[in-house]
Amino acid sequence: MNVEIRYYSKGGNTRAAAETIAKLFAVTAQPIDIALQTHADILFVGSGCYEGKPSTETIEFLQNINASNVSLLVAFGTAGGMKKAVKQIANTAKSNGINVYKKLLVLRMFKSGAKQLEKNNGQLSDRKQNKIKKFVEKLKQDKIG
């Protein structure tokens, strides 16, 4: 199973989330400017939420995907509080004909990356890491059955 992870992160929170997901699949998370090279059975796409939206780079990445190269896209992201940006990732992918996982992974951070992560050695809190772990376990059950 080929799992690909792409993220956009200004402050580091979304990168930390992407890297936590990557560890669970023993793959490497890559920034959003690295195009998809091969077919992905699962493609995670994540961004921070900036003024209620994902980054424009994230939207462009989604619009440029050939839908036949992705079996399932999983939208994730970090935000101060809003779910909106992650919903927009899912909706943009759907508009491009991509099959999107029904659940969204949204992590609510109270501070921007540097401040949020510095107290935790650049990592997400245990609580957030557990949330990601549970989400991935459920995804594996749903996908593999």
Ligand SMILES: Cc1cc2nc3c(=O)[nH]c(=O)nc-3n(C[C@H](O)[C@H](O)[C@H](O)COP(=O)(O)O)c2cc1C
């Ligand atoms: C310029 C800017 C705008 C933001 N706008 C929002 C917003 O509209 N809604 C929200 O919930 N969070 C907002 N946030 C909070 C970020 O989404 C949050 O800190 C996120 O974890 C940032 O991800 P990153 O560290 O990967 O860049 C904003 C942060 C920045 C820096």
